[in-house]
Amino acid sequence: MPIRSDLRNVAIVAHVDHGKTTLVDAMLWQSGAFRVGQTVKKRVLDSMDLEREKGITILAKNTAVRHHLPDGSTVTINIIDTPGHADFGGEVERGLEMVDGVLLLVDASEGPLPQTRFVLRKALAKKLPIVVVINKVDRHDARIAEVVEETYELFLDLLDDDNSHALDFPVVYASAKAGRASLTPPGNGEMPDSGDLAPLFATILQHIPAPTYVDGAVLQAHVTNLDASPYLGRLALCRIVAGTLRRSQNVAWCRADGTIRTVKLTELLMTNALDREPAESAGPGDIVAIAGIPEITIGETLSDPDDPRPLPLITVDEPSISMTIGINTSPLAGQAGKNLTARLLKARLDTELVGNVSIRVFPTERPDTWEVQGRGELQLAILVEMMRRESFEMTVGKPQVVTRTIGGRIHEPVERLTIDIPEDFVGVVTQLLGLRRGRLEQMVNHGTGWVRMEYLVPARGLIGFRTEFLTETRGTGLMHHVFETYEPWAGDMRTRPTGSLVADRSGQVTSYALFNLQERGTMFVTPGIEVYEGMIVGENARAEDMDVNPTKEKKLSNVRASTGEELERLVPPRLMNLEQALEFCRTDECIEVTPDAVRMRKVVLVRGDTCARPGPRQDLTVMIDNGEGRRSRFVIYIREVSTQPRSRPCGRPPIRVCIGQDVLVALNPSVPSPTVGARDGVGRR
Ligand SMILES: Nc1nc2c(ncn2[C@@H]2O[C@H](COP(=O)(O)OP(=O)(O)OP(=O)(O)O)[C@@H](O)[C@H]2O)c(=O)[nH]1
Ligand SMILES: [Mg+2]
Numbered sequence: 001m002p003i004r005s006d007l008r009n010v011a012i013v014a015h016v017d018h019g020k021t022t023l024v025d026a027m028l029w030q031s032g033a034f035r036v037g038q039t040v041k042k043r044v045l046d047s048m049d050l051e052r053e054k055g056i057t058i059l060a061k062n063t064a065v066r067h068h069l070p071d072g073s074t075v076t077i078n079i080i081d082t083p084g085h086a087d088f089g090g091e092v093e094r095g096l097e098m099v100d101g102v103l104l105l106v107d108a109s110e111g112p113l114p115q116t117r118f119v120l121r122k123a124l125a126k127k128l129p130i131v132v133v134i135n136k137v138d139r140h141d142a143r144i145a146e147v148v149e150e151t152y153e154l155f156l157d158l159l160d161d162d163n164s165h166a167l168d169f170p171v172v173y174a175s176a177k178a179g180r181a182s183l184t185p186p187g188n189g190e191m192p193d194s195g196d197l198a199p200l201f202a203t204i205l206q207h208i209p210a211p212t213y214v215d216g217a218v219l220q221a222h223v224t225n226l227d228a229s230p231y232l233g234r235l236a237l238c239r240i241v242a243g244t245l246r247r248s249q250n251v252a253w254c255r256a257d258g259t260i261r262t263v264k265l266t267e268l269l270m271t272n273a274l275d276r277e278p279a280e281s282a283g284p285g286d287i288v289a290i291a292g293i294p295e296i297t298i299g300e301t302l303s304d305p306d307d308p309r310p311l312p313l314i315t316v317d318e319p320s321i322s323m324t325i326g327i328n329t330s331p332l333a334g335q336a337g338k339n340l341t342a343r344l345l346k347a348r349l350d351t352e353l354v355g356n357v358s359i360r361v362f363p364t365e366r367p368d369t370w371e372v373q374g375r376g377e378l379q380l381a382i383l384v385e386m387m388r389r390e391s392f393e394m395t396v397g398k399p400q401v402v403t404r405t406i407g408g409r410i411h412e413p414v415e416r417l418t419i420d421i422p423e424d425f426v427g428v429v430t431q432l433l434g435l436r437r438g439r440l441e442q443m444v445n446h447g448t449g450w451v452r453m454e455y456l457v458p459a460r461g462l463i464g465f466r467t468e469f470l471t472e473t474r475g476t477g478l479m480h481h482v483f484e485t486y487e488p489w490a491g492d493m494r495t496r497p498t499g500s501l502v503a504d505r506s507g508q509v510t511s512y513a514l515f516n517l518q519e520r521g522t523m524f525v526t527p528g529i530e531v532y533e534g535m536i537v538g539e540n541a542r543a544e545d546m547d548v549n550p551t552k553e554k555k556l557s558n559v560r561a562s563t564g565e566e567l568e569r570l571v572p573p574r575l576m577n578l579e580q581a582l583e584f585c586r587t588d589e590c591i592e593v594t595p596d597a598v599r600m601r602k603v604v605l606v607r608g609d610t611c612a613r614p615g616p617r618q619d620l621t622v623m624i625d626n627g628e629g630r631r632s633r634f635v636i637y638i639r640e641v642s643t644q645p646r647s648r649p650c651g652r653p654p655i656r657v658c659i660g661q662d663v664l665v666a667l668n669p670s671v672p673s674p675t676v677g678a679r680d681g682v683g684r685r
Pocket of ligand 1: 014015016017018019020021022023043055056057058082083084085136137138139174175176177178
């Protein structure tokens, strides 16, 4: 078969922060993409605002470097930079569709971590050749030989007999930051012996195969990513699998739903460093961007109109976390954002679906709320954050795991969690994870005072775990997790041990009220801000919720007193960002997100002591009194309602309710306790 010896397509994959984007920078510099002295931002491919803010890659991006060989010829290397965070794993899976080999980066100090395992598994499943790059060899705590050993072990763990040849992977040692690489291991913390990345380029050319093709084959181009240009509209990024694609050509657009239409391309672009440049034609193996088909989506194929041959659609792992996104229903709605209606919200979620293959959107019982499923909390939080910046206002529900019924039993997602902590904290962390039904898989003591533990934990247990983990390890612990498998429902699990302080009226927070309330727990609000009934203003030190009045004013009297002392003693509030709020809230709580505020609130805001009239599938919040004055708030969702005639004057039929996921309680109105009072405002006595 003929090959495109002037071309290589390679993806860079790794765990988060192991230096992928930095390595792409170094490769661009070395190949002369920038002028000497030109100011180029660090991690130039992380071009989105949120990416620069958070310092992580969110979307996979491609670039092309021209590598000059000693004989004067040039090889184009298309590089796909992928995100390392587990929540964006869908981007990696898609990126692998475009390439013929991968660079697997491993941090010389941290070694392989959960996402290294995930991406390696995906690359091996596609039978892609792998070049291992041990990066950051300059780190003072580098342990190069051990990390190479651990990488071999990871390969052994993931390989089966028929692909054991993948063990012969080449290893390159690099410092992406310094733009240097070598084929022999440098000393720990020292620089690679070569002054530049030449050994890395040589290894890529030698080990990553050039694309092959069949002469005269029918055109097949696979759409693997989308982008937009202000002038050309939607761009589809395609890998040409076979044949030749020409500018302004008519192609058969083989759609995801099976239909085929002939369309005319308006533009054909090829990447050069950071720019896309117009091209006349592109051949097999090339990665191109095309314009002219506004509704094209990922996974579709462009083919020959006379003989269309669609390629298989791209499949990625199923989502494991879901949350609801609906219009803002709080009393303060409409004050900050411009996009408020359900129609706009739905349209925005639909656009997200087009470019983001790893999320799903489903309708709920409410016409103004949708269930959005994704890979993890961060992915969903980023979506909400982006919408917020586009002037949307929303109500966001607590993240939940996506369960599945397998063989008649409910199964839940389980994550592989890797933790690095100082030895002293092994006890507390074991205890924390025990409560969350974690199973210890492996524990390694590096002998440096740090311990690495590997757990399998139900994903449910990790929602809200990070804050507690950081508190318990005094901020020193590191944790990473990635989806592993589905397992039978593990049973009940303890969630947040504390209750909420809930505002019982609307108004402005006063420092006088806060001064009295701060003894009860941690406050989330500062004096002067607007609150409403049902809004969460703090965390109660006790387990139950408490209604409080944060707007109380000091009674004025004729006696002069200094208030200065009180102001000084006001404890600074804990101001929560979106991710912290998502971790904090419980099932009967949700979050109001507007362009300028994140407020936590109860799902049902107004408390009324009314009798419940259960309608079909109606959620309600009840207060259950334990008889000693302690009241707990539950959200109940009615699974079954008896159809008995209403004989009693109160007309309360016995209802079977399901609290949370799996506790079934029969509430019989003839039994005086527990007292049930609904907060949903229906069915007044
Ligand atoms: N000491 C040292 N630091 C490095 C090296 N390469 C990258 N870093 C640092 O590692 C951090 C993460 O680098 P990135 O390039 O953003 O990592 P990434 O793999 O692209 O991260 P994600 O895309 O978020 O997964 C940055 O602070 C870099 O400066 C290296 O060779 N040596
Ligand atoms: Mg990156």
